[in-house]
Amino acid sequence: MTASPTLFTGGTIWTGRDETDALLIADGVVVALGDAARQQGNSAVTVDLDGGFLMPSFADGHAHPLYGGLEAVGPAVRPCASVDEIVLAVKQYAAEHPTEEWIVGASYDGSLAPDGLFDARWLDAAVADRPVVLRAWDYHTVWCNSVALERAGITADTPQPVLGEIPRRADGSPLGTLREWGATDLVMNVMPPRDEGVRVAALGTAADYYLARGVTWVQDAWVEPADVATYAEAARQGALRIRFNLALYADPRHFDTQIDQFAEQRALIDAAASPLLTAQTVKFFADGVVENETGALLAPYCAGLHSHSDNLGMRNWEGDSLAQAARRVDDLGLQIHIHAIGDAAVRQALDAIEYVVAQNGPRDRRPVIAHCQLIDDADLDRFAALG
Secondary structure (H helix, E strand, O other): OOOOOEEEEEEEEEOOOOEEEEEEEEOOEEEEEHHHHHHHOOOOEEEEOOOOEEOOOEEEEEEOHHHHHHHOOOOOOOOOOOHHHHHHHHHHHHHHOOOOOOEEEEEEOHHHOHHHOOOHHHHHOOOOOOOEEEEEOOOOEEEEOHHHHHHHOOOOOOOOOOOOEOOEOOOOOEOOEEEHHHHHHHHHOOOOOOOHHHHHHHHHHHHHHHHOOOEEEEEEEEEOHHHHHHHHHHHHOOOOOOEEEEEEEEOOOOHHHHHHHHHHHHHHHHHHOOOOEEEEEEEEEOOOOOOOOOOOOOOOOOOOOOOOHHHOOOOOOOOOHHHHHHHHHHHOOOEEEEEEOOHHHHHHHHHHHHHHHHHHOOOOOOOEEEEOOOOOHHHOOHHHHOO
16 A cells, blocks of 8 residues: 655754755655655645654664564573672573573673683573573673583583684683684584574564664674574565665685575575565674684783684684685675774775775775774775775
């Protein structure tokens, strides 16, 4: 059903470039401004702004709406201000959900324990007979109880994974904290999948949050294959209430396989045939995060939480592999979106984009480097030069 033309008058209207005092919408599109809007809108439904202010809605270019929506389903650990409060929240949730096989939640404050190291035994005090898995608020760290470690097969004999770390006690046993994908995936890969209805509902929870704040377009900046399926299912159900663009996760361990899967995932989105859903971006992680000293730096960390990589953090893509992968993504016409926290990662991301431009030529590609918490002075001018 086509909505009636609507004329907004009687206030200040900001178009994103300048101000006007009248705006006409027809079939969901702004068709006229100012005097032209009034002249063409004689028969339109009129909305009197009564001296108010009308502006375009907001867009969030880097968010995790599905994961954020799922946080509302598990234990309420985000507001907790101490380890004891987290343990209590988990204990209460487990008591209220006695049939839930796995207790899964996020996003706890990783600074509440020294060096961000959380012990499985603390969670054992809350739930000893079921696996508990909590993501830290950086989503680069997981804290789990002893049952979860056992289900994942993580023991004193488990070697340190590629692109990850398993902190250990003095006797060599795993502590309960897992850092970065190589370690966290050991647990995530044995967890049963969430019910798809719960996941679709989580997108509704995220939409409620955004719409209340005037946000109508969101880019999900970390989308796994299972997440693509959830978005497509939500689109088929007509459950999407804001616009989403998906940034498909590029894993350096499996990229050669993924590059073919990106086309399949985009076809799944296209088949859903929703004007509210696109998948035009690929997300790279150049490094980790500063909080657990996996953000890649040009100079060593002071604290020295890790014994690997000369205390310079963790680079996920070695040598020129990030540049080569970014070029292949650009060949597909997809947008490049790179997570880079440390100054070494930022430089690597800039080098990758510079390589893409040199190899594929200039176009309106609008590459993104997200976060950029530390930038070497020598790299500042490169951002503008590379667009």
